[in-house]
């Protein structure tokens with residue numbers, strides 16, 4: 001399959017898959033697909049492929065995951081062209097919006113077996129906020145997994161981000177009462193980490209908000225959210241943002 005990668009979530013340690021990352025994207029016809037586990041023969045995952053890069057990979061339907069979009073990559077992944085933002089994201093839009101958008105209210109009423117990935121367009125973004133996670137560090141079980149992993153591979157140990165970031169928004173449904181949804185985009189965590197190293201935790205949190213609320217959801221942007229379900233609970237979360245300039 002040829003997949004235009006649009007989503008990478010921050011990894012969580014997993015006994016079965018080492019580190020779970022949700023990688024998602026669209027096929028040439030605009031259908032959504034989710035790929036995992038990722039093969040960690042590729043060191044330094046963060047540099048492995050870019051968002052909005054085409055990748056070519058052989059896939060198999062995921063046998064432990066009943067969601068129709070979930071596939072398992074087999075063998076090598078070939079990296080293709082990266083699609084830029086020329087003409088106000090025209091080429092990205094062509095693939096990403098090919099199947100149209102849904103409302104968040106609609107998606108939440110569906111079974112995740114039928115649909116578990118999509119694009120929504122907030123009609124109003126009310127807030128972006130964070131809460132500290134229950135534990136500041138990995139649980140002993142997660143730490144076990146990571147310790148074993150660092151013996152086998154040269155990856156830098158995965159850092160736990162001690163905050164959960166969320167958006168509060170209304171979707172396009174007239175009767176929408178608002179959605180408070182976590183965002184697990186890799187970019188949020190990467191920005192937090194970078195800013196924290198430079199300015200400390202308090203200011204880093206404000207900087208993340210500045211980018212993800214004031215910039216990405218500014219009135220000049222035609223903001224969309226990529227959303228997907230968490231398998232265990234069937235709950236929807238935000239897994240990425242898409243924010244070309246608004247066109248009159």
Ligand SMILES: [Zn+2]
Nearest residue numbers: 104105171176
């Ligand atoms: Zn809604």
